[in-house]
Amino acid sequence: MAETLHNLLLGFQVVLDPSVLLYAFLGCIIGTIVGVLPGLGPLAGISILLPISFGLPPTTAIVLLGGIYYGAMYGGSTTSILMRIPGEAASVVTCIDGYEMTRQGRAGPALAIAAIGSFVAGTLSVVALMLLAPPLARFALAFGPPEYFALLMMGLFVLSYMSSGPMPKTLTMAVLGLLLGMIGIDPMSGYNRFSFGVHELSDGLGVLPLAVGLFGVSEIMLAYGTRAMRPMKPRFSELLPSRAEARASIGPIGRGTVIGFLIGIIPGSAHILSSFVSYAVEKKLSDHPERFGKGAVEGVAGPESANNAAACGAFVPMLALGVPLGPVQAILIAVLVVHGIAPGPLLIAQQPQLFWGFIASMYIGNLVLLILNLPLVGVFVSLLRIPYTYLYPVILICCIVGVYAVNHSMVEVLIMGIAGAAGYGLRKLRYDVAPIVLGFILAPMLEMAFRQSLAMSGGEYTIFLQRPITVALLLVGAALLAIGLIPAVMRRTRLKEAAE
Amino acid sequence: MRLAVLALSIAVGFMTSAAQAQDKFPSRPVTILLGYPPGGSTDTTARAIAPVLERIIGQPVVIQNRPGAAALIGTMQVANAPPDGYTITVATTQLALLPAVDQVFGRPPSFTRDQFAPIALVSADPSMLFVNAKTPWQDFKELMADAKKRPGQIVYASGGLYGTTHLAVEIVLKATGARMRHLPTAGGGPSLTAVLGNHAQVLAAHPAVGGPQARAGLLRPVATLGTKRVAAFPDVPTLKELGFDAQYYQWNGLFTQAKVPEPIITFWREAAAKAVKDPDFIKAMEKVGSGIDYLDRDEFRPWWDEDSRKTEATVRAIGKVQ
Numbered sequence: 001m002a003e004t005l006h007n008l009l010l011g012f013q014v015v016l017d018p019s020v021l022l023y024a025f026l027g028c029i030i031g032t033i034v035g036v037l038p039g040l041g042p043l044a045g046i047s048i049l050l051p052i053s054f055g056l057p058p059t060t061a062i063v064l065l066g067g068i069y070y071g072a073m074y075g076g077s078t079t080s081i082l083m084r085i086p087g088e089a090a091s092v093v094t095c096i097d098g099y100e101m102t103r104q105g106r107a108g109p110a111l112a113i114a115a116i117g118s119f120v121a122g123t124l125s126v127v128a129l130m131l132l133a134p135p136l137a138r139f140a141l142a143f144g145p146p147e148y149f150a151l152l153m154m155g156l157f158v159l160s161y162m163s164s165g166p167m168p169k170t171l172t173m174a175v176l177g178l179l180l181g182m183i184g185i186d187p188m189s190g191y192n193r194f195s196f197g198v199h200e201l202s203d204g205l206g207v208l209p210l211a212v213g214l215f216g217v218s219e220i221m222l223a224y225g226t227r228a229m230r231p232m233k234p235r236f237s238e239l240l241p242s243r244a245e246a247r248a249s250i251g252p253i254g255r256g257t258v259i260g261f262l263i264g265i266i267p268g269s270a271h272i273l274s275s276f277v278s279y280a281v282e283k284k285l286s287d288h289p290e291r292f293g294k295g296a297v298e299g300v301a302g303p304e305s306a307n308n309a310a311a312c313g314a315f316v317p318m319l320a321l322g323v324p325l326g327p328v329q330a331i332l333i334a335v336l337v338v339h340g341i342a343p344g345p346l347l348i349a350q351q352p353q354l355f356w357g358f359i360a361s362m363y364i365g366n367l368v369l370l371i372l373n374l375p376l377v378g379v380f381v382s383l384l385r386i387p388y389t390y391l392y393p394v395i396l397i398c399c400i401v402g403v404y405a406v407n408h409s410m411v412e413v414l415i416m417g418i419a420g421a422a423g424y425g426l427r428k429l430r431y432d433v434a435p436i437v438l439g440f441i442l443a444p445m446l447e448m449a450f451r452q453s454l455a456m457s458g459g460e461y462t463i464f465l466q467r468p469i470t471v472a473l474l475l476v477g478a479a480l481l482a483i484g485l486i487p488a489v490m491r492r493t494r495l496k497e498a499a500e
Numbered sequence: 501m502r503l504a505v506l507a508l509s510i511a512v513g514f515m516t517s518a519a520q521a522q523d524k525f526p527s528r529p530v531t532i533l534l535g536y537p538p539g540g541s542t543d544t545t546a547r548a549i550a551p552v553l554e555r556i557i558g559q560p561v562v563i564q565n566r567p568g569a570a571a572l573i574g575t576m577q578v579a580n581a582p583p584d585g586y587t588i589t590v591a592t593t594q595l596a597l598l599p600a601v602d603q604v605f606g607r608p609p610s611f612t613r614d615q616f617a618p619i620a621l622v623s624a625d626p627s628m629l630f631v632n633a634k635t636p637w638q639d640f641k642e643l644m645a646d647a648k649k650r651p652g653q654i655v656y657a658s659g660g661l662y663g664t665t666h667l668a669v670e671i672v673l674k675a676t677g678a679r680m681r682h683l684p685t686a687g688g689g690p691s692l693t694a695v696l697g698n699h700a701q702v703l704a705a706h707p708a709v710g711g712p713q714a715r716a717g718l719l720r721p722v723a724t725l726g727t728k729r730v731a732a733f734p735d736v737p738t739l740k741e742l743g744f745d746a747q748y749y750q751w752n753g754l755f756t757q758a759k760v761p762e763p764i765i766t767f768w769r770e771a772a773a774k775a776v777k778d779p780d781f782i783k784a785m786e787k788v789g790s791g792i793d794y795l796d797r798d799e800f801r802p803w804w805d806e807d808s809r810k811t812e813a814t815v816r817a818i819g820k821v822q
Contacts, residue, residue: 047537047538047565050538050539051538051547051563054547141693141696141697142697143697144694144697144699145683145694145699185569185570187660187661187684187686188661188684188821189661189820189821190601190604190605190661190662190820190821191605191820192605199568199569199572199573199576199610200568200569200573202568202569202570202572203568203569267690267693267697317693321696321713321718322712322713323689323692323693323696324689325689325693327537329689330539330687330688330689331537331538331539333539333689334538334539334540334543334544335539337539337544337708337787337788337789338544338547338784338787338788339787340786340787340788340789342708342711342712342789343712344711344712344713344715344716345712345713345716345718346712346715346716347712407566407567407568408566409568448686452683452684452685455655455681455682455683455684456655456681456683456699456700458652458653458681
């Protein structure tokens with residue numbers, strides 16, 4: 001413990017150097033902007049600024065890019081809450097209840113809870129990262145394809161909690177999402193599926209164009225059609241959460257942090273799922289699950305905390321073992337390589353100033369983001385006072401530019417447009433679009449993990465029964481399914497009894 | 501008045517055409533267009549050479565990444581760029597690989613290798629074969645003896661189907677006659693994670709990728725797929741020393757379009773020859789753990805042809821995966 005404190009002091013020494021501190025601030029601010037702009041996620045932000053970082057000393061570069069990453073995670077919720085447009089993939093869930101809060105004139109409290117939840121989750125996760133990185137990284141490595149598959153199967157259960165609508169409609173949308181997720185190169189055979197010769201489709205539809213289209217563009221179209229869709233003007237006396245809202249958020253923030261961090265350290269792109277899982281957990285635990293989808297503050301507090309904890313957790317294997325979990329970490333590792341630092345299991349021992357400097361920068365970054373975001377709540381909320389005739393065209397342009405900027409691809413802008421029109425139609429028919437996005441995210445991961453497991457075993461399905469973590473996860477999943485079915489079974493027996 | 505305008509425009513027209521005639525290549529910024537995302541080995545090589553080229557040619561050199569569809573999108577853009585020498589690329593096996601994969605699937609090729617003109621080979625690092633350190637195989641012989649005893653039982657990971665890490669192991673397996681099971685993953689990082697977690701046991705990787713893990717005792721290097729031993733691992737034998745004629749290099753070369761006029765290609769060859777001797781470039785490549793293996797166009801072309809033939813043959817041998 002004393003050694004950790006000593007090391008942390010070393011870290012703060014590194015970060016409190018004015019030039020490093022400046023870049024930490026800069027990273028947070030750029031990240032917030034990147035997160036707020038719809039369509040432009042953390043990956044795009046980091047890719048765009050990567051060339052600049054090559055000219056900086058390694059610690060400064062990592063502090064800058066890290067700041068952009070978690071800054072974007074903070075900022076991503078802003079447009080979700082205010083306009084139902086996800087700023088990045090992980091804040092799709094926040095659209096559901098966050099935007100409902102805005103429509104009820106509670107945009108300020110929703111934004112404030114998102115910022116406070118992100119701060120708490122971010123800070124607690126850094127503590128965990130600091131104290132436990134090496135053992136956690138070893139745990140993360142135990143997650144191979146079969147374990148991942150079992151985990152994602154549990155993700156399928158989450159699907160059923162993603163909507164407050166009737167179950168057949170929810171599942172229809174989930175299946176549509178799963179099908180859309182099949183588009184692109186099959187990673188196990190190299191075959192191009194459903195791409196019809198369009199090369200841009202070989203990497204799949206892309207979660208950002210799809211989500212921005214389904215949520216944001218469709219919302220803009222709906223708002224022009226109906227006057228009633230427009231949110232109430234926010235009351236400026238109510239920018240901060242009420243006492244009841246604050247009390248209701250404590251539990252979701254705590255649970256969201258744990259869920260997010262644990263999902264975050266697992267290899268693969270599971271971190272996107274963390275916010276969905278947190279939402280489902282809060283809905284399940286709530287005494288009034290019917291409030292979800294109608295502006296429940298828990299539906300903002302939990303997922304937003306989970307999403308930031310996961311962002312932090314994803315650094316565990318990168319810093320402790322030098323292996324990237326997702327594309328963002330892969331870029332950060334490349335930054336280290338370009339500076340002649342070999343990222344590997346010896347990184348913490350050989351480059352203490354880098355590891356501890358980064359840890360210290362995350363403490364400072366979280367604080368900066370909280371200080372930056374809370375006063376901005378008022379600014380963002382006042383955006384809603386702009387007449388929609390002016391506001392919506394500007395937002396639409398932002399969506400198009402943001403989606404285009406990621407890969408310089410007009411095809412993705414087109415996907416966003418089609419998704420927008422489809423989302424408009426579906427929502428007119430009272431279908432929820434959130435299950436589409438979750439199904440879309442799950443499908444390729446689930447398929448890959450399943451087929452990788454079978455590739456490992458040579459086609460033997462017993463591989464799922466031979467590995468302790470896999471078995472445990474599948475049992476938990478089966479138990480969840482059973483618990484979910486009990487009410488339905490009970491009802492049927494009662495009906496039978498009544499009939500007799 | 502009208503006459504004056506006419507005279508002026510004619511005068512301006514003469515001046516610009518005169519300026520164009522005097523123009524020496526390059527008279528405007530040059531683009532290095534890449535098929536791979538930032539942070540990969542073609543990208544780090546491009547970023548190491550770009551500032552040096554900038555100084556040599558006296559024009560800005562802009563790097564553009566156009567990743568997607570396993571580098572197909574960016575590579576096609578290079579192939580179809582105007583052949584004026586203003587678009588060059590740092591490329592690797594994808595030039596032979598992607599058309600070969602198209603052929604396996606019976607698709608018309610999205611581009612062909614003869615749309616590209618080589619300028620110079622910049623680097624060629626041998627892949628190394630690593631095994632998880634928890635496995636019993638202490639060296640290459642033990643690994644292969646076990647693989648022959650249990651054909652198709654040992655699992656190797658790769659960064660993706662038909663990718664460099666897949667081809668490297670397939671070439672080794674073909675040379676030794678052993679069989680193993682293939683676990684494709686979503687990239688270099690995930691394949692490394694799979695072997696570190698012992699979900700797969702064998703991996704072919706660049707020495708700079710597997711090296712840190714080997715020094716930490718998590719991976720064990722068993723063979724070098726080059727003709728010489730790797731300086732960082734003097735105890736690891738080459739396949740040739742072990743009695744197998746197989747090599748696999750992860751290389752990066754400078755290319756432009758085949759239709760670029762010869763004088764401009766000569767210009768780029770001279771610029772590349774100067775760049776690889778530049779201390780800044782040497783230092784930058786040292787940092788990313790890559791050697792410099794310069795070959796000028798005339799030696800590079802047969803080398804590239806040979807490498808491409810090997811790549812095409814291996815892709816055909818793998819064929820369609822069922």
